[in-house]
Each structure stands twice: as structure tokens, then as C-alpha cells.
Amino acid sequence: MADPAVKRRSALFEIYRTGEFGDLVKGKAGVSICERHALSIIQVAAWKDQTDAVIATIEVAAGIKPSAEPCSAISSEDISAIWLGPARWLIVEKETRDLHAVIGADVTADMAAITDQSHSRCVLRLSGPQSRNVLRKGTTLDMDPGHFAPGDARTTSLFHMNALIHCLDEETFDIYVARSFGQSFYEVIIHAAAEYGYQVADRI
Amino acid sequence: MIRINCPWCGERNMVEFTYGGDANNVYPGLSEETSEKQYFEYTYLRDNPCGPHLEYWHHVNGCRQWIKVKRDTLTHEVIATVPADKPVGEKE
Ligand SMILES: [Zn+2]
Numbered sequence: 001m002a003d004p005a006v007k008r009r010s011a012l013f014e015i016y017r018t019g020e021f022g023d024l025v026k027g028k029a030g031v032s033i034c035e036r037h038a039l040s041i042i043q044v045a046a047w048k049d050q051t052d053a054v055i056a057t058i059e060v061a062a063g064i065k066p067s068a069e070p071c072s073a074i075s076s077e078d079i080s081a082i083w084l085g086p087a088r089w090l091i092v093e094k095e096t097r098d099l100h101a102v103i104g105a106d107v108t109a110d111m112a113a114i115t116d117q118s119h120s121r122c123v124l125r126l127s128g129p130q131s132r133n134v135l136r137k138g139t140t141l142d143m144d145p146g147h148f149a150p151g152d153a154r155t156t157s158l159f160h161m162n163a164l165i166h167c168l169d170e171e172t173f174d175i176y177v178a179r180s181f182g183q184s185f186y187e188v189i190i191h192a193a194a195e196y197g198y199q200v201a202d203r204i
Numbered sequence: 205m206i207r208i209n210c211p212w213c214g215e216r217n218m219v220e221f222t223y224g225g226d227a228n229n230v231y232p233g234l235s236e237e238t239s240e241k242q243y244f245e246y247t248y249l250r251d252n253p254c255g256p257h258l259e260y261w262h263h264v265n266g267c268r269q270w271i272k273v274k275r276d277t278l279t280h281e282v283i284a285t286v287p288a289d290k291p292v293g294e295k296e
Contacts, residue, residue, distance in 0.1 A: 070212040070267070085267035086212060140217035154213065157220050157265040 008038040008095070010203070011122040011182030018202055022194035030130030030196030033189060035203045036123040036174060039092055040099035043115045046087040050111045054087070061106035062091055062099065073153035073166050082153045082166055090117070090164070090176075094204075122182030124189060125204065127172040130196035135165065135173065137192045145170055159188045206275075209285045212267045224260030226250050227272050227288075254278050260288060 010016065012035055020029055044066075046054035051068060058081065059065035066081035066089040067074050073082040079093040093099060100116040107114060126134060132143045138159035142148060153166040161184070164176040177185045190198060206218040229250070232242040257277045263269050270288035275281070284292045 071214070085269055088268075140219055155266050155268075156216070162265050 008119065010035060010037045011179045012186050015183060015186060016200070016203075018200045020197070020199045021190065022197045024197035028197065029128065029199040031126060031128040031134055031193040031198040032201055033193065033198055034125050034201040035186075036094075036125055037203045038095040039118060039121070039123060040095045040097070041117040041121050041123075041176075042091045042099050042103055043084070043117050044089050044091060044103065044107060044112050045115075046112045047110070051087045054107055054112045057107045057111065058089075058091065058103060061103050064091065066091070071152055071154050073151055075151070075168070080166065082164065084155060084164070120179050121176050122179050122185060123174055123176050124186065125168075125172065125174050126189070126193075128196075128199075129171055130193070131171050131173055133196065134189065134192045135175075138188065139163075139165070141165070159185070159192075161185055206280050206282065208261060208263075208271075208273060208282055210263050210266060210269070211271060211285055211287050212269060213263065216263070216266060220263060220265040221261045222264050224262050224270060227258040227260045256283055258292060 016035060044054060044058060055066050055068065062079060064074060064076055064079045064081045067083060070083055073080055079091065082090045082092065084090055091099065091103060095118065100114065104114050132145070135158070136143045139156050141154055141156050148154070148167055150167050150169045153164060155162070155164045157163070158165065158175065158177070161177050161181045166174040168174060207215050208218055208221055209215045229246060232238045232246050255276055255278055257275055259273050259275060261271055261273050263271060271285055272288050272290070272292055273285050274283040274292050276283060286292050
């Protein structure tokens, strides 16, 4: 968020259309889709032997304590810290402040590399009883609720795109892909969801 | 389909990984003592074993870490996986 006067434009601005579509069963959508926009998305990668210090400092700076546990996500109401790899996290919240500067004020350059990715992701939230089935069509991950549970976050190949999938509750997922894949991603998701009937809701 | 047990992410399908070459191949270094013959062998010569083989894989669609995989080239059985900077058992 270099200049707050510059409004972020969604990667889906040309194709995002709210409403109900597909094969609605008795008028009900099996999947609800909405874009998460605009978000502050900050990647923090701790240098060697700085992991514990960075975890503690992010907690002080941003109010969320990342976990070193692989494939985990720690969330409070406003902010999430998602594990990406060893000593590497994505800190995400709705864009209300300069999160890059907030984290960078305390997490110094000799502790971690901090990269603003807010401009470079397209994020969809999938919810509803058929959301797992939509994802099953595009990934080799075990999507069984016992194996992919709330608080889990896994990076994988989804419809041949590199994607981060964050499970928020039993049937709600936030999915992050690179912005340049945004339109393809949106289209493949709505095609996969069509047989269940889907609703596209306002951005959140 | 091969499944590889990433030391961080757990068992994942091989589509999430890319192959990174023979992990037995040791870089000869840039010192003046390194001969042309050593470079030739490093660059071009590989064993072609039928059985357990040590190889690098990159979990590129996952945690992005390089790992070492001991894999049977005949049966595709994945025998062991470790972070790339760790040895695979005492035999290596
Ligand atoms: Zn991994």
C-alpha cells in the first residue's frame, strides 16, 4: 500500500458477475463464491536462526502469532498468519492500513525478508456444502474433512495452478493464486461449480 | 502415481514436485586443482542404476523446499525422504 490514494483493481474486474448460476437444485446453490478484495498480503521469510524471534515480533507488530507447524494457519477475526514453508508465512487482512509498514517497523531487515504481495494475488472464498467437491476436481490433496480441517492451509497444484488453500471452517476455503492466473482460475472454478449450482456474492 | 513424503508437508502426489537431478553428483568446485576431466564427469556422466537411487526433488507446488529422495528406479517405491541438506541414513 504505497499510496493510499491509488485504489487496487481486482484481477477479476472485467468478468466478476454476482448472481446465481448453474444447475441450482430446488433454487439452491451448492457453492457460494466471492472474491476477497482488497487484501493486505505480506510475505515474511525469516533468515536462518531467526524463526522464533520473527514469530514473536510479528505477534507484537501485527497482533497475530504465526505457527512454525507446517500447513497451519492461525486466524483471529481480522487477520491470518498462514504457513507457506519453513520460516515463511503470509500475513493477510482486509486492507485498512499499511500492513507492510506495520510489520516492517518491528521485523527488521536482519531478521526477515518482508515482501508486499497485496497486488499480486487473486483470492476467492468458496463456501457451501459442495465446496470440497469443487476443489476435489482440481487437486490431488486429500480433501476429506478429517484430513483437511479448519486451521489447515496447504499449498498445492489446483487445476494446474499453484494455489494456497486455507480451510476456515468445515465447508469454507480461501484460495490464493497468482494474480495473472486470476481470470483462468475464476473461470475454472465457476465451471467446476456449475453442476452444483453456484452463487457469486459481493466481494468481501 | 508416485507419492512423495515431503519432510514438511507430508505425503503429496508427485505432480506437486519437479525432479532436480542425481543427488550423488558432487560439485567439483572452482579451485585451480579441479581438472577438466572432473568437470566433464560432473557435467555428463551419470550412473543408471536399477534399484535404489538418490535424487533431488523440489516441492515447487508446495513448501518450495528442496528435498532428497531415495527411490527405487525399478519399482518407483519411495524409500526415504529428507531435507536436501541432511543425509539419507548412514549409507550415503
Ligand atoms: Zn513440502
